[in-house]
Amino acid sequence: MAEAVRPAAIELAGLGARYGEREVLRDLTAAIAEGEVVGLLGPNGSGKTSLVRVLSGVLPRYSGSARVLGREVRATPRRELARTVAVVPQEARVVFRFTALLVLLIGLHPHFGGLDFESVGVFALARAALARCGAEGLAGRLLAELSAGERQRVLFARALAQEPRVLLLDEAVSALDLRFQVELCDRLREVAAAGTAVVSVFHDLNLAAEYCDRVLLLHEGRLAACGPTAEVLTYARLTAVYSTEIYVDVHDLTGGLVVTPLSSRARRALALGREESRSDTPASPARVD
Ligand SMILES: Nc1ncnc2c1ncn2[C@@H]1O[C@H](COP(=O)(O)OP(=O)(O)O)[C@@H](O)[C@H]1O
Numbered sequence: 001m002a003e004a005v006r007p008a009a010i011e012l013a014g015l016g017a018r019y020g021e022r023e024v025l026r027d028l029t030a031a032i033a034e035g036e037v038v039g040l041l042g043p044n045g046s047g048k049t050s051l052v053r054v055l056s057g058v059l060p061r062y063s064g065s066a067r068v069l070g071r072e073v074r075a076t077p078r079r080e081l082a083r084t085v086a087v088v089p090q091e092a093r094v095v096f097r098f099t100a101l102l103v104l105l106i107g108l109h110p111h112f113g114g115l116d117f118e119s120v121g122v123f124a125l126a127r128a129a130l131a132r133c134g135a136e137g138l139a140g141r142l143l144a145e146l147s148a149g150e151r152q153r154v155l156f157a158r159a160l161a162q163e164p165r166v167l168l169l170d171e172a173v174s175a176l177d178l179r180f181q182v183e184l185c186d187r188l189r190e191v192a193a194a195g196t197a198v199v200s201v202f203h204d205l206n207l208a209a210e211y212c213d214r215v216l217l218l219h220e221g222r223l224a225a226c227g228p229t230a231e232v233l234t235y236a237r238l239t240a241v242y243s244t245e246i247y248v249d250v251h252d253l254t255g256g257l258v259v260t261p262l263s264s265r266a267r268r269a270l271a272l273g274r275e276e277s278r279s280d281t282p283a284s285p286a287r288v289d
């Protein structure tokens with residue numbers, strides 16, 4: 001497989017993390033290569049955001065090892081990490097009255113330091129990134145006054161503008177409408193094709209199935225499974241990890257996976273169908289259509 005020969009961008013070895021007494025990540029061992037799109041999946045509270053926080057240097061008191069581009073995260077100054085790792089957070093803290101454009105410019109600061117912004121074309125870079133996310137019209141708007149989906153597009157654009165070698169996204173498309181979900185996930189594949197390692201938390205398993213080369217499935221802070229998307233996303237595994245019945249099917253047009261959580265109504269209908277077919281079977285003669 002092409003991915004197997006690519007250098008690892010992220011290496012976790014026996015990684016553990018806790019908030020005080022609460023252990024939230026336990027003994028995670030995995031590697032993510034440059035150019036891969038890897039889905040980080042798992043139920044609420046399984047540790048996805050905590051793992052993103054470890055990798056972005058926000059949670060430096062972890063045990064074991066977490067290396068990004070060969071360097072141990074806890075030993076890498078935040079500013080240096082920010083030059084190679086971009087994050088689209090689950091929730092943006094909107095404290096100041098910043099416009100979208102200014103948010104991108106601030107995000108670019110670790111890359112250009114004290115240089116004159118205009119002389120290095122930073123404005124052009126920021127505007128181009130906004131345009132790639134369909135957010136060019138939001139440049140002059142205050143982040144605090146945007147809808148959740150608009151804000152996600154701006155934060156996505158901020159991450160793309162940084163041209164990171166490692167891109168971490170935490171439910172970054174959860175508030176987007178279907179068009180923007182597809183467009184922004186398409187951007188993920190583009191940046192991965194250019195060599196960036198992409199790790200993205202998804203709650204929508206259909207999007208994960210469509211866009212991820214591999215997935216890491218977390219369950220109560222442990223790695224329940226790690227591997228090619230189609231191998232990990234199975235009825236039995238998802239049903240066990242998410243504690244609700246989840247069907248996995250193959251789309252008849254695209255050949256991709258379709259992941260469907262079953263409502264209690266659908267479960268009842270299926271159970272009824274099974275009962276009917278059981279009672280049909282002995283009576284009905286074999287049919288050849
Ligand atoms: N700042 C915090 N202090 C204490 N516990 C926390 C904190 N943040 C998250 N947790 C706990 O850590 C666990 C993992 O949380 P998180 O990584 O946010 O999960 P996920 O992103 O998969 O929903 C949860 O049980 C959560 O309650």
Ligand SMILES: [Mg+2]
Pocket residue numbers: 048049050090170
């Ligand atoms: Mg989370």
